[in-house]
Amino acid sequence: MKKPALAVALLLTTALPALAEGQLNLFNWGDYTSPELLEKFKKDTGITVTVTDYDSNDTALAKVSVGGSGFDLVVPSAHFVQIYVEKGLIQKLDLTRLPHHSNIAPEWMDVEWDKGRNYTIPWQWGTTGISVDTSIYKGDPNTSELFLNPPDELKGKINVVPEMNEVVNLAVMWAGGEPCTEDVAVLKKAHDALINARPFWVSMDYGTTEHMANGDWAASVNWSGETFRSRLKNPNVIYGYPKEGYPLWMDSVALLSEAQNVDEAYTFLDFISLPENAALISAFARYPNGITGSEAFMPADMATAPEVNIPAEFKAAGHFMPTCSGKAAEYMAAIWTDLQK
Amino acid sequence: MATKTFSVAKLPGFTTTAILVFIILYLPILTLVAYSFNASQSVAIWGGFSLDWYVKAWNNDAVKDATVRSLLIAVCAAVISTAVATMAALGTTRRKAFKGQTFIYVMINQPLMVPEIVTAVSLLILFGMVKQATGIQGIGYVIFAHSAFCIPFAYLPIRARLEGMDLTLETAAADLYATPWQTFRHVTLPILLPGVIAGAMLAFVISLDDVVITEFTKSGGQDTLPTYMLGQMRRQLTPEINAISSMLLALTVVLLTAFFLLTRKND
Amino acid sequence: MSVAEKAQEAQSVRNGWLLSTPALIILTLFAVGPLMIVVVYSFLAPGQYGNVEWKLSLDGWRGILWTKDIFDDTYGLADANVTIFWRSVKLSILTTLLTFAVGFPTAWFIATRPAKSRALWLFLITIPFWTNLLIRTYAINEVIRNEGLLNTVLIKLGVISEPLRIIYTDTAVFIGMAYVYLPLMVLPLFAAIDRFDMKLLEAGYDLYASRMQVLRRVILPIVKPGIIAGSILVFVPSLGAYVTPRVLGGGKQMMIGNFIDLQFGQGRNWPLGAALSLTLLIIVTGALLIYVKYANRDVSNGH
Numbered sequence: 001m002k003k004p005a006l007a008v009a010l011l012l013t014t015a016l017p018a019l020a021e022g023q024l025n026l027f028n029w030g031d032y033t034s035p036e037l038l039e040k041f042k043k044d045t046g047i048t049v050t051v052t053d054y055d056s057n058d059t060a061l062a063k064v065s066v067g068g069s070g071f072d073l074v075v076p077s078a079h080f081v082q083i084y085v086e087k088g089l090i091q092k093l094d095l096t097r098l099p100h101h102s103n104i105a106p107e108w109m110d111v112e113w114d115k116g117r118n119y120t121i122p123w124q125w126g127t128t129g130i131s132v133d134t135s136i137y138k139g140d141p142n143t144s145e146l147f148l149n150p151p152d153e154l155k156g157k158i159n160v161v162p163e164m165n166e167v168v169n170l171a172v173m174w175a176g177g178e179p180c181t182e183d184v185a186v187l188k189k190a191h192d193a194l195i196n197a198r199p200f201w202v203s204m205d206y207g208t209t210e211h212m213a214n215g216d217w218a219a220s221v222n223w224s225g226e227t228f229r230s231r232l233k234n235p236n237v238i239y240g241y242p243k244e245g246y247p248l249w250m251d252s253v254a255l256l257s258e259a260q261n262v263d264e265a266y267t268f269l270d271f272i273s274l275p276e277n278a279a280l281i282s283a284f285a286r287y288p289n290g291i292t293g294s295e296a297f298m299p300a301d302m303a304t305a306p307e308v309n310i311p312a313e314f315k316a317a318g319h320f321m322p323t324c325s326g327k328a329a330e331y332m333a334a335i336w337t338d339l340q341k
Numbered sequence: 342m343a344t345k346t347f348s349v350a351k352l353p354g355f356t357t358t359a360i361l362v363f364i365i366l367y368l369p370i371l372t373l374v375a376y377s378f379n380a381s382q383s384v385a386i387w388g389g390f391s392l393d394w395y396v397k398a399w400n401n402d403a404v405k406d407a408t409v410r411s412l413l414i415a416v417c418a419a420v421i422s423t424a425v426a427t428m429a430a431l432g433t434t435r436r437k438a439f440k441g442q443t444f445i446y447v448m449i450n451q452p453l454m455v456p457e458i459v460t461a462v463s464l465l466i467l468f469g470m471v472k473q474a475t476g477i478q479g480i481g482y483v484i485f486a487h488s489a490f491c492i493p494f495a496y497l498p499i500r501a502r503l504e505g506m507d508l509t510l511e512t513a514a515a516d517l518y519a520t521p522w523q524t525f526r527h528v529t530l531p532i533l534l535p536g537v538i539a540g541a542m543l544a545f546v547i548s549l550d551d552v553v554i555t556e557f558t559k560s561g562g563q564d565t566l567p568t569y570m571l572g573q574m575r576r577q578l579t580p581e582i583n584a585i586s587s588m589l590l591a592l593t594v595v596l597l598t599a600f601f602l603l604t605r606k607n608d
Numbered sequence: 609m610s611v612a613e614k615a616q617e618a619q620s621v622r623n624g625w626l627l628s629t630p631a632l633i634i635l636t637l638f639a640v641g642p643l644m645i646v647v648v649y650s651f652l653a654p655g656q657y658g659n660v661e662w663k664l665s666l667d668g669w670r671g672i673l674w675t676k677d678i679f680d681d682t683y684g685l686a687d688a689n690v691t692i693f694w695r696s697v698k699l700s701i702l703t704t705l706l707t708f709a710v711g712f713p714t715a716w717f718i719a720t721r722p723a724k725s726r727a728l729w730l731f732l733i734t735i736p737f738w739t740n741l742l743i744r745t746y747a748i749n750e751v752i753r754n755e756g757l758l759n760t761v762l763i764k765l766g767v768i769s770e771p772l773r774i775i776y777t778d779t780a781v782f783i784g785m786a787y788v789y790l791p792l793m794v795l796p797l798f799a800a801i802d803r804f805d806m807k808l809l810e811a812g813y814d815l816y817a818s819r820m821q822v823l824r825r826v827i828l829p830i831v832k833p834g835i836i837a838g839s840i841l842v843f844v845p846s847l848g849a850y851v852t853p854r855v856l857g858g859g860k861q862m863m864i865g866n867f868i869d870l871q872f873g874q875g876r877n878w879p880l881g882a883a884l885s886l887t888l889l890i891i892v893t894g895a896l897l898i899y900v901k902y903a904n905r906d907v908s909n910g911h
Contacts, residue, residue, distance in 0.1 A: 025561035031576045050406070050562035053572045058874040062658045066465060068472020070560030083657050156773065162859045164874045184679045191678065203776040203858030207576045216754065260478065326656050333876050334678040340862050340870060341691035353819070359717030362710050363729075366736050366790065369747035372757050376750065386755070425631040432627025439621040445628050448635050454896055455639070456848025458865040459885040462872065463642035466649060489638035492631055543738075550740045553850050553865075567742050574746065574855055586743045593739050601731050 022047040024264040027064070027071040029251065030055055030206065032124075034284030041271055047264045055206055056163055064089055064256065072259040073268065075123050075251045079165065079323040081113045090254040092118050097266045100273040108250065108290035113323065120252030121269045122290030124225070124281060127310065127318060128166040128247045130240040131208065131227040136218040141240025142314065144174040147201070147221050148193045155200045157218035159211065162204045164336045165321060166247045167194070167221060173245025173319065180324035182331065191335045198339060212237050225286035228307040239307045241314035248318040250290065370590065377583035394584035404585060407569040411549055414480065414565060418487035419495070419545040425488075426495035426544075427537055431529075434503040452490035460490070461557035468558055478560060486558050487548040494547045495540035502536025535603055542600045546593060643889075650882035658876045668879030672887055689867070689884075696863040699778065700846035703785040704839050707793040711838065712831075715797035730798065737791035745855045748787045752780055752856075776858030784856040785846050792845070793838040800834025833902075840899045844892050864888050 022045070026033065030053035038049045052071065054060040057080045063069050065087060076084055084090040095101050095118070104117055114120050132141040137153045145151075147158050148171060160167055169179040171194050177186030205211075208222045213233035227239040253272065255265050271277050278289040279297030288295075288308055295303065302308055310318060324332065377395070381388025398404050426449075433445055452460070468482050510532070514524040530537075552567040559568060566589060573582055653665035675686035718729040736744060751757045752774045759771035774780050809826060828835075850865035857863075862870070864884065871881030 023562075027561060030572060051403075052559075052561055052564060053576075055575065056874060058658070058876065062873050065655075065657070065659050066469030066473075068469055068476075068478065068560065070472075070478050070562065072561070087657065159858075162874075188679050198860075201860065202773075203860055205575065205776075205859045207578065210576070210578055258473075329656070329876070331678060333874065334675075337870070337875055338678065338688050340867065341688035355713040355716050358710055358713035362714045362790070363732060365787075366733075368757070369751045369787070370736070370739070370744070372750045373743070373747040421634070425634055429628040429631040432624040436620045436624055437617065439624055441625070445632065448632055448640065451635060452639050454844070454892065455643070456844070456865070456888055456892055458848050458850045458868055459646070459889050460639060460642070462868060462881060462885050463646045464638065465872070466645050466878075467642040470645075485634065485638050489634050492635060496631075546738050550738075550742075552740075552742050567740060570742055570746075571851070571855075574742075582746065586740075586746060589740055590743060594735060597731075597735055597738050601727075601734075 022264060024049045024073070024261050024268055025071045026051045026268075027054060027060060027069070027074045028123075029053065029075060031209070032075070032251075032285050034280045036284065037272070037277060037280040040277065040280065041268065045264075045267055045271070047267060049268065058164065061089075068258070069256070070260070071256055072261045072265045073253050074256055075253050076120075077165075077321065078111065078113045078250045078252070079321045081120055081252065081254065082323045084254060085119060089257055090119055091257045091259070093121075093255060093269070094266070098270045098273065100270050103273045103275065103291050103293070105290050105292045111250070114252070120254045121273055122278075123251045123253050123272070124285060124287035124289050125248070125250035126224040126287040127241065128161075128163075128170065128221065128223055128249065129227070129242055130219060131212050131222040131230060132219045132238055132240055133212065133215060133217070133234075133236050134238055135215075135236045141238055142243050143240065144170050144242040144244050144246075146219055146240070148174055148197045150197065150200045150219075154219050156202055158201050159208065159217045159220035159222075160201050160204050161206060161208060161221050161223070164332060165324075166249075168332045168335055169247055169319075169321065170221065170242060170245070174242070176244075179245075179247065179319050180322050180328040180332075182325065182328050187331050187335065191338065194335065194339055209233075223287075224307040228286040228305055231307070232301075241310065241317060243314065243317050245317050245319055246314075248320045373583050374587045374590065376580055377587045379580045379583075382579065394580040395588075398581050398584045398588070401581070403564070403569060404566070404581075407564045407566045410480070410563065411565040411567070414484050414487055414555075415545045415548040417484045418491050418548040419541045421484070421488040422491035422544045423495045423499075423537060423541040426492050426540055427499055427533070429492075430496055430499040430503050434500055435506070435508060449496050450493050453493050457490075457553040460486075461554045464554065465557040472560075480563060482560070483555060483558050483563060483565075486554055487551060490551070490554065491544035491547050495544040498539040498543065499533065499536040502533055502539075506532055539600055539603060542596055542603075546596055549589070549593070646882045646885055650879055650886055652879050654877045654879050656876075658872070658878060660878050665879065668877075668883040671877065671880040672883055692862050692864060692867045695778065695861070696847055696849075696865075699782050699785065699863065700843050700849075702782055703789060703846045704793075704842045706782075706786045707790050707842050708797075708835065708839065711790055711793035711797055712835075715794045715801055715834075718794070718798050719801040733791050733794050733798075737795070741788055742851055742855070744788045745784055745852050748784050749775065749856060752783060775856065776860060778857075778861050780856040781849075781853045781861050781863070784852045785849060788852060789842045789846060792841040796837035796841060797831060797834045800831040800837075804830050836899055836902050840895060843895060847892060848888055 024047050026049050028051055033051045038051070042048055054063065057077050060074055060076065061080060061083065064071065064074060064084075074084070074090070098121075101117065104122055108122050108125075109117055111117075130141060130144070130146050132146065136157065137146075137151065139151060146154060147160055150158055168190065171190035172179060172181055172186060175186045175189035175193065177183055177190070181187065202217060208217075208220050208226045209229045211217045212220060212222070212227065212230035215234065224239060227237060230237040231239075253269060255262070255269070259265055272281065273291060275291050275293035276297045278291035278294040282289045282294065282298050282302065286302070286305075286307070288302070376387075378390050378392065379387055380391035380393065429445065429449060433442055464486050472478060472482075510528050511524055514528045515521075519527070550567065552571055555565050556568045556571065559565070564572070566585065570582060570585060649660055650668045651664055651666065652660040653663050653667065655661050671686065672689060673686055674683045675689070676682070677684055714733070718726060718733065721729055749756070754771045754773065754775060758774075759768075762768045763771065774783070809822065848865050849863055850869065853861055853863040853866055857866075868881050868884045868888070871877045871884065875881070
């Protein structure tokens with residue numbers, strides 16, 4: 001019985017796409033990569049992109065830093081880019097191989113975490129706020145109170161996305177501190193608020209788009225684009241910008257040092273620097289992307305969506321997430337661990 | 342005595358409990374299968390009968406990819422683990438107990454005793470080191486990880502078969518000047534074969550089912566069907582997951598029925 | 609013993625080892641050996657963003673029970689770790705008890721069927737056992753979630769008006785584990801019950817007064833090895849469960865398995881993760897040793 005089995009195994013091995021030419025391994029957040037983009041990329045270049053999901057910056061970093069992850073491209077948030085650089089996990093881009101590099105919007109070109117964009121190409125940017133189902137809660141959605149000190153209507157019906165950095169920083173800003181603070185009094189206040197609020201949360205989970213659209217949750221700490229997608233399915237869902245302060249972030253694509261398909265990776269990076277392609281990314285995940293001119297190719301509702309266009313009154317409350325110091329990161333991990341019990 | 346007979350089959354409440362257990366055991370699985378035929382977008386609301394989700398799953402490249410990979414891994418792991426388990430079973434039965442035999446037993450059964458998460462974490466670290474040091478990539482790592490934890494499952498039925506085996510045939514063959522290999526090939530193996538096939542099937546099913554170890558050892562683009570499903574479950578619950586589950590379920594049931602018939606015939 | 613016989617025996621032992629070698633190599637490389645790396649990692653210092661720094665540190669082991677207070681540098685009991693360990697142990701014990709409570713009658717039922725239908729009942733118990741754990745967890749999720757089968761039926765019947773909130777609680781994880789591990793309890797119980805002569809029972813019944821006494825004095829002692837085996841088979845995987853709490857716990861009701869996973873991600877403390885893994889392994893090994901001890905005693909008592 002072994003011979004036929006071996007034959008089958010060999011047959012399957014040769015049939016495996018992993019061994020095929022023109023292959024690219026993208027390590028990206030779940031439910032974040034436009035299938036249309038990958039289809040178009042394959043049609044134009046013949047390269048098949050295999051996407052593997054991760055659900056947090058830390059998970060991605062852990063997987064990549066063990067070594068031999070097998071990925072070519074990864075999509076870290078801004079505050080993780082320098083960590084990847086320091087640990088030598090991503091390589092400097094050869095800009096001569098990226099003829100459309102200059103398409104990166106000026107405000108996203110000279111960013112603090114990657115001056116001149118020598119390491120990363122923008123993927124999407126957005127905010128972390130709160131989605132609220134207005135059929136259940138009719139009050140002001142623009143406050144972190146909703147998950148830190150929830151009103152009765154929301155008790156037991158709130159989800160919090162398990163993204164350490166954003167959740168802890170939301171609480172820190174609510175407590176009157178700056179993101180990545182080392183101020184113990186502020187951290188303690190944030191810690192206690194999170195611990196006390198936790199019993200009122202139904203879960204700490206992903207899948208926010210579906211759950212909010214289905215009405216499983218009445219509110220959730222959530223990302224802007226996810227909320228947008230829920231609202232398209234369920235008009236009762238609105239997005240709140242916590243006035244105490246909320247995280248602004250950008251995820252960018254970086255080329256891993258151990259990438260095996262470097263040529264294909266450059267082709268992909270340049271491909272997504274074209275406005276019509278970047279627009280596909282946004283049309284799927286519903287976040288703006290940082291490529292000049294891509295707006296023209298996006299669905300019309302992107303131009304007016306309140307999740308994408310931050311209302312003037314809340315602009316000041318948005319804080320771009322910096323890379324935390326070692327000490328601040330330690331505090332954050334400790335608070336987070338305590339929150340898991 | 343007529344008033345005081347003890348019927349072993351009728352302990353009070355036992356039958357009721359047992360029947361309830363069987364219902365509870367199957368009800369969730371049947372619900373899952375039923376919802377795979379749901380026309381509605383959501384897993385929550387029934388929207389009429391439809392095969393759409395099967396079509397969708399069938400046309401989903403990621404699912405196809407993961408399925409092929411799952412089968413490849415399971416076939417390779419089953420072949421490898423059954424081959425070495427057969428040898429080990431021959432080595433540890435039908436001879437006088439020897440020093441170190443217990444050690445071999447413990448080693449073979451080790452995967453049954455160590456929590457999966459512990460093995461998963463240790464392999465994550467080990468494979469990372471090896472991949473970094475050698476630069477060798479590929480699905481081989483996952484295949485060998487699977488082969489290791491499949492060994493006890495392949496070993497047990499083979500050993501059981503060997504222990505019930507009559508030695509006289511082999512002795513007779515040896516008396517007729519058959520070489521040890523000829524004896525094995527023409528006498529031992531045919532009798533052993535049902536055990537070997539049973540072992541291989543168990544190994545195949547076990548490999549096909551694995552989530553934890555694969556989740557921790559997979560590299561880029563190496564999702565298997567279970568790890569793909571685990572990822573999806575955290576995000577988008579659509580009846581597509583039910584459709585994929587139902588197909589995998591059907592495969593398991595077919596294999597197990599074959600296994601059941603095979604072992605029953607030999608009793 | 610003649611020289612030839614001795615040589616033959618030595619040859620036989622050599623062959624025994626030789627034939628076992630390939631299996632031993634694979635197991636050493638991919639199951640036992642890697643555990644040594646975990647041991648090494650548990651004695652290293654955590655890297656700032658995960659992974660380890662190659663310097664000796666006992667913080668990983670100390671971190672299991674004691675933790676530096678987040679805000680001052682005093683050491684105290686690691687509250688989170690203890691809570692999670694306790695939840696794991698508690699839920700695993702409850703799971704073992706519940707599976708025994710319903711598994712015993714089931715095993716009894718199967719063992720007392722006529723030979724022909726017995727195989728079929730046994731087969732029905734085995735199918736879920738071999739079915740993908742993830743799928744079974746997902747299946748129970750279909751039943752207990754807010755709009756799931758259970759709530760729909762209860763609301764339709766007018767028993768409740770609001771859906772019971774089970775999903776994402778300890779109860780959900782408990783129900784889920786009992787559901788997925790039940791076959792592991794039934795099978796060894798069945799094996800133990802099946803082994804002994806039912807006629808003995810009927811004879812025994814004449815000597816004792818009530819069913820309860822028969823159950824306690826005759827049946828239980830005989831099926832004890834099965835009870836121990838079943839309990840171990842359920843307790844061990846429950847304690848190390850990863851998939852079931854992850855899917856049914858909603859990211860909130862963690863068990864040790866998930867907590868270990870967390871250390872390799874957002875916790876950024878690989879040495880602690882390694883030490884926690886080994887602690888889990890030690891608890892499990894302890895449980896197994898107890899099992900072996902009892903199993904052996906029963907055998908020696910039996911003769």
